[in-house]
Amino acid sequence: MDANTDVADSGLYIIIISLGKPTRVRVGALGVLGFEPGVYLYVGSARRSLSKRIGRHAKPRKPSRWHIDYLRKVSRWVGYVTYSGETDECSLANNVMKAVGGFLTHEGFGSSDCRCRGHLIFTRQKPEKISATLETIDKLRIMEYALSHKPGRSDPKLRHYGGGRV
Numbered sequence: 001m002d003a004n005t006d007v008a009d010s011g012l013y014i015i016i017i018s019l020g021k022p023t024r025v026r027v028g029a030l031g032v033l034g035f036e037p038g039v040y041l042y043v044g045s046a047r048r049s050l051s052k053r054i055g056r057h058a059k060p061r062k063p064s065r066w067h068i069d070y071l072r073k074v075s076r077w078v079g080y081v082t083y084s085g086e087t088d089e090c091s092l093a094n095n096v097m098k099a100v101g102g103f104l105t106h107e108g109f110g111s112s113d114c115r116c117r118g119h120l121i122f123t124r125q126k127p128e129k130i131s132a133t134l135e136t137i138d139k140l141r142i143m144e145y146a147l148s149h150k151p152g153r154s155d156p157k158l159r160h161y162g163g164g165r166v
Ligand SMILES: [Zn+2]
Pocket: 089, 090, 111, 114, 115, 116, 117, 118, 119
């Protein structure tokens, strides 16, 4: 992949993970946090190498760099959504929270570099419902959507929207 392609591969994303039971885990400087069972959506952005970033999030084990890395170690991978050409991850987090009827469980999670209250959203909605809901967020064009219900599956089936549709 050359440098230009790498930069074009940028945008916002939502990582969808789940916990089957109440879980306590240390999250870097935030300390030990408790998490309810259910589905969590983490909103992030990549100025370049968006697909590599998604691949990194999909791997449960790696050196912990972001808050989400600590939670990822103990959670199940559900899927992800990416949005091309958009940069306002804080608004997206807010929109997603409203759309899925979710709430922030931990102030400051994922928002060390911005001034919003957090980028980790908890919802009791089922993954199937969430995927349908995320497709209706029309502020942003969905570039690619992938959802896998098989834990540890590294190559989820991709469904393309917009220009990528065949
Ligand atoms: Zn933010």
